[in-house]
Amino acid sequence: GQQLNQSPQSMFIQEGEDVSMNCTSSSIFNTWLWYKQDPGEGPVLLIALYKAGELTSNGRLTAQFGITRKDSFLNISASIPSDVGIYFCAGTNTGNQFYFGTGTSLTVIP
Amino acid sequence: DTGVSQDPRHKITKRGQNVTFRCDPISEHNRLYWYRQTLGQGPEFLTYFQNEAQLEKSRLLSDRFSAERPKGSFSTLEIQRTEQGDSAMYLCASSVPGGQTQYFGPGTRLTVL
Numbered sequence: 001g002q003q004l005n006q007s008p009q010s011m012f013i014q015e016g017e018d019v020s021m022n023c024t025s026s027s028i029f030n031t032w033l034w035y036k037q038d039p040g041e042g043p044v045l046l047i048a049l050y051k052a053g054e055l056t057s058n059g060r061l062t063a064q065f066g067i068t069r070k071d072s073f074l075n076i077s078a079s080i081p082s083d084v085g086i087y088f089c090a091g092t093n094t095g096n097q098f099y100f101g102t103g104t105s106l107t108v109i110p
Numbered sequence: 111d112t113g114v115s116q117d118p119r120h121k122i123t124k125r126g127q128n129v130t131f132r133c134d135p136i137s138e139h140n141r142l143y144w145y146r147q148t149l150g151q152g153p154e155f156l157t158y159f160q161n162e163a164q165l166e167k168s169r170l171l172s173d174r175f176s177a178e179r180p181k182g183s184f185s186t187l188e189i190q191r192t193e194q195g196d197s198a199m200y201l202c203a204s205s206v207p208g209g210q211t212q213y214f215g216p217g218t219r220l221t222v223l
Contacts (some may be wrong), residue, residue: 004152016212032209042114042214043153050210088152094209095167097154100152 004101007087019075019076021104023089025074028069029073033098034061047074079108112136113155116202122221123192131218132217133202142185143202143212144177146170180189181217192222 006023013019023032031050035043047058049065049072056063060077072089090103115134130220135142140161145153151213157173158166161182171177176193189196199219203212 007128011168033211035214040219041219042116042203042217045211045213048211090152092210095205095208096158098143098212099155103152103160 003089004089004099004103005083006087006104008104009102012108012109013079015079015081015110016081019079019083019106020073021075021087021106022071022073023101024071025091025099028072028093029091029099030064030069031092031095032065032072033092034063034072034074035088035090037086037088039085039104046087070093073078076106079106080082081108084108098108114202114204114213116200116215116218118218119216120219120221121165122223124147124223125194127192128188128190129192131200131202131220132184132186133185133215134184135202136213138155139204139213140177140182140205140207141205141209141212143203143205144185145185146202147199147201147217148197156187167177189220192220192223196220197222 010084034046037043047063052065054065062075064073086103090098113218117132134168140145144156164180174190176185199217203214205212
């Protein structure tokens with residue numbers, strides 16, 4: 001199957017700092033998605049990207065669809081304690097199968 | 111609440127027993143997906159339905175696993191003769207017709223003793 005690699009694997013940051021994480025794929029996708037998952041819960045959709053080069057924001061979150069279509073980036077500005085969780089990227093071409101990354105674990109220190 | 115719902119949220123069973131999980135998608139979402147997630151990993155695709163038709167199945171879905179969506183609404187995932195390696199979170203997601211985004215339920219945590 002498709003391999004999606006996320007980095008960094010984990011992050012420990014001070015409250016108020018900005019966060020950047022990325023996701024790379026061995027194959028191209030025409031849709032990239034970013035999810036956040038809290039312990040014991042299902043992933044929650046944060047941002048969806050449909051076009052290469054697209055930059056989309058959702059509050060303090062901004063995500064970009066890489067121009068090569070093999071990568072995507074997520075930035076969180078002015079982090080707060082409730083940003084704690086695991087962030088997953090996902091890619092799809094047909095909407096039939098979605099491939100997920102390995103996740104970036106974010107810890108925000110108050 | 112009109113989100114994806116899953117039942118039960120937790121299931122503990124003994125090795126060799128059969129278990130069945132249920133997923134109710136968002137209404138009007140004709141696509142339904144099942145995933146398995148183990149600790150420290152992202153969700154892994156198991157199978158996908160469009161209405162009542164099961165259109166894709168992963169190689170992860172062994173003969174002991176079966177999924178159904180008889181009326182194109184809710185779906186069930188059954189695991190027969192459970193093994194300890196089946197312990198995982200089983201996630202269900204749904205999307206609109208032709209949609210390229212999907213919405214997840216809270217998952218069912220399975221523990222096989």
